[in-house]
Amino acid sequence: MDNQQQDYISDRLNVLRLRFIERLRGELAYLSDFADQVRKGHVDELALNDCRQRLHKLAGSGGTFGFPSLGEFARDLEKRLKREQKALAAESDGQFDFLPVDENIADQLELLIGIADLDNPLSTERERSVQPDEELISHGMQVRLIVVLDATDQLASLPDELQKYGFSVETIESREGVLLASSADPCNAAAVLCSDASIEGVARWLEAHPRGAYQPPVPVVCIGQAENFDRRYHVAQHGARAFMSAPVDLPELVERLETLVQELAAGTKGRVMIVDDDRELAEHYCLVLKSAGIEAHAVSDPLTLLSELYAFEPELLLMDIELGAHSGVILARMIRFHARWLSLPIVYLSSEDDPERQLRALSGGADEFLVKPISEDYLIRAVQMRCHRARQLSELMNRDSLTRLLKHSVIKQEVERERQRCTRGDYSSVAVLLDIDHFKQVNDTWGHAQGDVVIRTLANLLRNRLRESDAIGRYGGEEFLVVLPHCEPSAALRLMSGILESFSELEFSSEEEVFHVTFSAGVAKINDFSAGDQIIEAADKALYERKRNGRNGVTLYTDNA
Template sequence: MLADGLVSFGFDCRVFQRPAALLVALAESQPLAVLLDDAGLESGLAMQELVQRLSRIGNWPMVLLSGSQTIVSQIQLLRAGVSDFIAKPCDASKLADRLDALLENNEPVPYRVLVVDDSVASGHWAQKMLEQSGMQAKHIQDPLEIFLWLQRYKPDLVLMDIYMPSYTGDEIARIVRQHPQYDGLPIVFLSTETRLGHQLSARRMGGEDFLVKNNDVEHLISTVTIVADRYRRLRRALTRDSLTGLLSHTHFTNRLQSELFLATQSNRPLALAMIDIDHFKHVNDNHGHLTGDAVIKSLARLLRHAAAEPDLVGRYGGEEFCVILPDTSLIRAAQKVDEWRERFTAISHIAPDARFTSSFSAGVAVFEPGMTVRDLIEQADQGLYRAKEAGRNQVGLAKMPGQR
């Protein structure tokens, strides 16, 4: 039952009753995760011994469905290699959420740091130290280019020299803070300044912390890691839709604005898809709102993993979604969305009283010079309207120039 439910959320699942069959399968292919439940396990093999054997074969998350494990037994299983415990009873929806979170933590995206320093040597030193610790870093010398690189690089943190010719770091920080989309972006000052009073004064101008240049590499890495991690967690909580984990309407629109800017700067194509689940009211009326939520989450998960990156997908409202497709022509975007449509229609959803499938209609538009965010959304919405008019469960294109 759990495997069937996970399949409806886009997971590919295989079920084993015998540990030997599981071990053979793992020797042939690498899973994203292994879910263990000692209830129904056909073997005298102890769970702890099985976990130890699995740990020797490969390095993947191991999740144990746990009824009533004692603290001592949980610690022993953690030492053996269990990654997470999930209390029973557990439904597929909650399990999918936990697996997504576990997999995300297992493969973390490196922090991105923008280093703003007029000194080539100092900037390169900071960039090198950050990259050696596993982060991504970009050094710029001209502080007036900061907004260009905030748009292009989308950093998790700005590491800024406090004393630069013509402009000081705290002045640049105050200007950055004038823009609502960067109001919470962490700025850590980097300088040779050692006087505490001056450091505190700079922090009052918009900085999260103050580090002394070329002083302590471990302190630099630790501070950047802690501040960037806190920012990511806070940003996720504030910008994400609670049901799907996708960007909310407002923050998706902000991301689209940023992508339009980049498309204009680089003269590259950009497409937008607007997606709406067909006859969603019937799903809620016939199977209940909890089942409706599960259908929404299954499509959200499919789109999140199919898109070039998760933050290019947003929940636009209700059962409606938007996806940004950078470097994609109108026709290629329509082909991609149609592939997603076929994958979604193949998913079997499970309701308390029945199994059923669902579908979506979509509209696709491409960015043209001079378009605003609103223009592009309206074009994609026009394509969606054409798809619905033609009978739903298909992809409609926005009208091209000169097309009737």
């Protein structure tokens, strides 16, 4: 995140804080008037419930906006009022217009008002726990790797080999355990590769160059000869995320790097929807999460919740259990009516701290409870972990086990979704269908295990060369389907031709024999069709036109294809 964005978020947080203080003045005036009504005996059930809900909001937002004592006192008073309300309801049985509320409630409300004045944060500067975030690595074009070269020469040929797979590779030297890397910065690297002889020096170097707040450490892949327990333990002790035996199996290494890059990119991101009828508090949480690179969207009106879910498609839903006239517990149950949202993690973010009530609330369809007020640091880390876990579960359901690309049904849905998006947005998008040339011959000659290596290699190359916004799926067998948003057909032809050239240069080996593989591709402009199936059929026609003309190339669909 750049400084301009960080300044904007900081300014917005200050505006929300001042807006809360203005609102607090109105709340305190209301509570003072309510205390007078209690003493006069003019409180009905509706007014009592309204006061309790206002205290519930203050309990959740007070600490967030700099009034921690107010928030704690409001929480205790809300519980007291809840017990009072329950007892009075049983006693009156609807017989009285006004309820005989204990006057001690009025005394407690006046104490609450006094605490707010004593704890006014306008005279002090509240510390922020969120630090400016460094730009996260983008898993797409030119993933940056750092290869550490040392006297063992185990990794000497690795930079050139990895560049063929589309990685951007920087090398640094290690002499006697000291890295000669005065100008190299590991913070925006996707991974560091080193021999087991250099692992201690690499660990010291990374420790001296920590990443920004809320970012995971740079993963280290270690390559070495020794496979005994003590050596592996030593490597793991110094922070390595993977160990591979030399000479390294290149396709296996690339696949491991792709896995680490995906985990790294996913570890700090996420899409979170916050449902809270306190608009300032909801916006505050959104800004805090955005400052850490998490995409957040606030919903204050429960009536729009379902439409907002389909529009935003969150990975995590944070929701209060009291939303004015609506219950978050019932809303969670209602969300689960829709098969699309059965796996969506729902976490209650509420000032309710009674364990029994929390359990009853969770039985309605939610997964976890976070108690307000919640520190900004804790909120960010809690959301990051839950989004990462949600993404892992989604990958298990939606990803092909061999390639980690989208499954057939999911990539087909993505074609239709992009058709709808580019129609609404009035921009060009493209679909590409790829097929590995003579793949049956690869399996028959080199075996199915080598065939799997070829498929995984092409999947990794596509993932590395395409943008994060592009969708890539395994359409079937040796076929791949790619969706390229905001892309003209001419640009897609150049892009896929470049990927084909890189793929054809890769060497596959089996029993000391080397072979090369190519692919054919068909390109179709998504905007030219009215249904997803029509788009895929057009790309398929262009693909087979390419095969009829000699394979090993890319063809654009035309009406004559």
